[in-house]
Amino acid sequence: MNAPALSQARCGDCPIRHRAVCARCNADELEELDGIKYYRTYEAGQPIIWSGDVMNFVGSVVSGIASLTQTMEDGRTQMVGLLLPSDFVGRPGREGAAYDVAATTDVVMCCFRKKPFEELMERTPHIAHRLLEMTLDELDAAREWMLVLGRKTAREKIASLLAIIARRDATLTPGGATNRMVFDLPLTREAMADYLGLTLETVSRQISALKKDGIIELEGKRHVTVPDMRRLMEEAGDDSDGGFLG
Amino acid sequence: MNAPALSQARCGDCPIRHRAVCARCNADELEELDGIKYYRTYEAGQPIIWSGDVMNFVGSVVSGIASLTQTMEDGRTQMVGLLLPSDFVGRPGREGAAYDVAATTDVVMCCFRKKPFEELMERTPHIAHRLLEMTLDELDAAREWMLVLGRKTAREKIASLLAIIARRDATLTPGGATNRMVFDLPLTREAMADYLGLTLETVSRQISALKKDGIIELEGKRHVTVPDMRRLMEEAGDDSDGGFLG
DNA sequence: CGAGCACTTGATCGCTTTCAATAGCTGTGG
């Protein structure tokens, strides 16, 4: 993590410049954002926000992965979102946080104090418009996940998760989407279970089964090779390849 | 259904005027909307939009209930949203529909041709801002539902659904939220199953069980009395009363 | 009166959970 370097970084050099909430901003608007932004870093496993807390800031994930989770009184937890670089955290116009946010890997956040950001958004349609677009995308993702949670088998759930991670990796990697994909799992078995609505034992079993059937290859616990994405998509129960390949 | 009357209705008299996407519009803006809007009615069971179709319009549900569903090739379906009066249908800035939309009860929609609406939105922050707000609310609802789908038991799922319907009824009814609630189920057992990620047999069994245990009373198949909302909320597994009562 | 539909109820099956033991890895301290 190069947080110290980042804390002086200009928005123009920002790695998520073209995908985050500020994607549509012009030079003047960026200048304003520059004035109210600050960076924060979190180590893997650390909480970022507690559900119910007053939100003093909103912001974007610059690097690393964070998770959004809900917990019931008896301890059952469900991950309701995975936050990747450029994803937005916090809801303008609301006081308290609705979910727990935690760093899954080491995370760097670009934060804005909430009030100034809200004021800036009021008079900057570029930001409001981009935020609407991002929120609609998240809503689509959440609804896609509802199908996974409600109707897919354990094996299909695992395959769906691996496919999503592979796809996201493809968008960040030069070379992009190919039929053979190699990536590292950013989640523990328990985090995968929380995301998929399963137990960690079932996750482990199904990963072993996919490995035995040659759908995936494992090196260590986290390094995954998918020799044939098409087969993985079939296992996920998605129609055709979900648009993964051209 | 009084669609003929509605087709001449002015926005000022609209029953969802203060909650829909046009909630923040001033008189001039309403005038513009008035010019591009038209009403359409759908009978219970009819499709409104097919997933993948080109969307020619967007719009608001004026009365009745519509459902948003996803379907896998093998026929498994998951409802991903319930559209109530004032809810918005369609996504500005996207060509095709992502989900099937169908009328669950008889439905009246206030429609806008997509292009003119998008243009109007570009120069009307009041609309864009309200749409962002509504989308954020829907995202919260979707995430709450992810917890239901991923982690709750069949009995808790049914209780959660009944609680949500009761709560929505309370917001529309004079008198509002009380500890004793009476309402009609707007969904068939099958639709409830699709929403909850269950089979219709399990839905039926759990409703019978809740009845046997005195959590609910049934008159016919659809008319529900909840003698004690607190008990229902407990069955749903929600912390305390979910803010239902003051 | 019979067809069609929504719903209920029963019996059985099987997938996922639960409970439990073990393996592999990393870091710490004797």
Add this chain to the structure above:
DNA sequence: CCACAGCTATTGAAAGCGATCAAGTGCTCG
């Protein structure tokens, strides 16, 4: 250097919950 604690992950055996298969009820409508 090895022992041991602590953590993540794997694997096995048994239990339970919801799905599946199947029959039957009650209602509406032609």
